[in-house]
Amino acid sequence: MRKRLTKWRLLSLFAALTLVLAGCGEPFLSTLQPAGEVADMQYDLMVLSTLIMVVVIAVVTVIFIYVVVKFRRRKGEENNIPVQVEGNHKLEIIWTVIPILLLLVLTVPVVSATFKLADVDAIEDKNRKPEDAIVVNVRANLYWWEFEYADYGVVTSQELVVPTDEKVYFNLESNQDEVKHSFWIPSIGGKMDTNVDSNIEKGTNVNQMWLKFDSKRADQAGEYFYGKCAELCGPSHALMDFKVKAISRDEFDQWISEMENSKAVATTDLAKQGEQLFEEKGCISCHAVTPMDERPAAARTAPNLATFGERSTVAGVLKHNEESIRNWLKDPEAYKPANKMTGTYPKLNDEELDALTEYLMGLKVTSN
Incomplete structure (x- = not known):
């Protein structure tokens, strides 16, 4: 008895956790909070397919309960055989036509959305x-x-x-x-x-x-x-x-104009030292520091750092601050295992880390 109670408690706990976790999500990272035309179409298709499945499940459940109750074995009626419906043309037509209609209800909007989303002429x-x-x-x-x-x-x-x-x-x-x-x-x-x-x-x-x-x-x-x-x-x-x-669109056009006319400028002595290290350590051979990168795609083997000083994260996962930059430069493998930067340059001392951090923090879009 005690074991059964324990199992029910665990099941109840997992059920509650499922409901709680189902509510997790942020508007910037949730398919259930669409913020664009494509997301709207995909969300509407999810809702439509879910509604169809819920209706089918509800109908099947009602029929199942009805059959279980109606045709359950009763005392004294063990030898009674209910009326057989095998070969009933009307029923066969009904349970053939209904799934076809449900599929059409789902297929038409799916095919329409597919062609619309594929239009990239x-x-x-x-x-x-x-x-x-x-x-x-x-x-x-x-x-x-x-x-x-x-x-x-x-x-x-x-x-x-x-x-x-x-x-x-x-x-x-x-x-x-x-x-x-x-x-x-x-x-x-x-x-x-x-x-x-x-x-x-x-x-x-x-x-x-x-x-x-x-x-x-x-x-x-x-x-x-x-x-x-x-x-x-x-x-x-x-x-x-x-x-x-x-x-x-106006802000985007302005951003493009700034990017087209931007240049990397080291404004402090420490940043200039970092710029020199950036070249000496071979960083410049992989990382570009200008958004107007004319190298072929195959030669761009590392992220472009032209706007690094304006970004919100370091390596996409760390908070954008000097401490994060130092930590990344010191041991990138600790934050992104199997990344290609690991082991590609010598170990840096504290002075070199400070200089490179100062230089990288200053990489922003500055017009001529």
């Missing part, structure tokens, strides 16, 4: 002007993201900036020397694989999609939306995050 339009449609080339790496605004020659990493209330188109690929990843911004929609055998320049096996960021709901969500890798890709898969800043 604007990417291939040779007459398209940069201001007509924003196209972003997304490249996934272990364990960071690169965003290239090819029409403007601007390259960023870890933080995606997009205009609100208009379609933003994406070309998706993974670093060819690595593994497959998946691009996903839960509250905006999507989730699409980035293939390792794709090539944006050649247009081969590149997955394409579009998203639309609602300005009103972007304001409600806060400063950033969160993006994630949705494909298990290695030890730091859970840490492969990126931030999305949704701003008005």
Whole structure:
């Protein structure tokens, strides 16, 4: 008896935890709080399919209870056989037609949404002007993201900036020397694989999609939306995050202009010392410090640091402050296991850490 009570207590506890955890979520990281057109369509399809399943379950449950009660074995009626319905054409037609109708109710909006979401003709339009449609080339790496605004020659990493209330188109690929990843911004929609055998320049096996960021709901969500890798890709898969800043078109145009005219400037003696170390230690061979990175995609093997001083996180997972930068430079493996920066440069002493931290904190968009 005591064992049974213990089991029921555990079941009750897990049931309560399930309900509590089901309520977890933030507006910037929840598929159940959509903030864009694609997310709205996907949410509506989830609701529709759930309602259909609930109705089916409810009807089946009622029929099951009715049959159990109506045809249960009664004392003295053991030999009574109920009327058999096998071969009843009316019933057979009913339970054949109803599932077909339910499938049609679900299929029509799903197919319609699929074709609408697959409409990325604007990417291939040779007459398209940069201001007509924003196209972003997304490249996934272990364990960071690169965003290239090819029409403007601007390259960023870890933080995606997009205009609100208009379609933003994406070309998706993974670093060819690595593994497959998946691009996903839960509250905006999507989730699409980035293939390792794709090539944006050649247009081969590149997955394409579009998203639309609602300005009103972007304001409600806060400063950033969160993006994630949705494909298990290695030890730091859970840490492969990126931030999305949704701003008005005017602000976006201003940001692009600033990025096109930005330059890295070391303003203090300590920062200048850090800049020298950045070159001597070979950091510059992997990391660019200007958003106008003209190197081919294959040569961009590490995140672009042009806006590092303005970011909200370090390596996508640590708070953006001097302590986090020092900790990352000292031992990146402790924060992102299996990252490619580990072991690529000599150990740094405290003076070198201070200098590099000062230099990196000063990498911001500054116009000429």
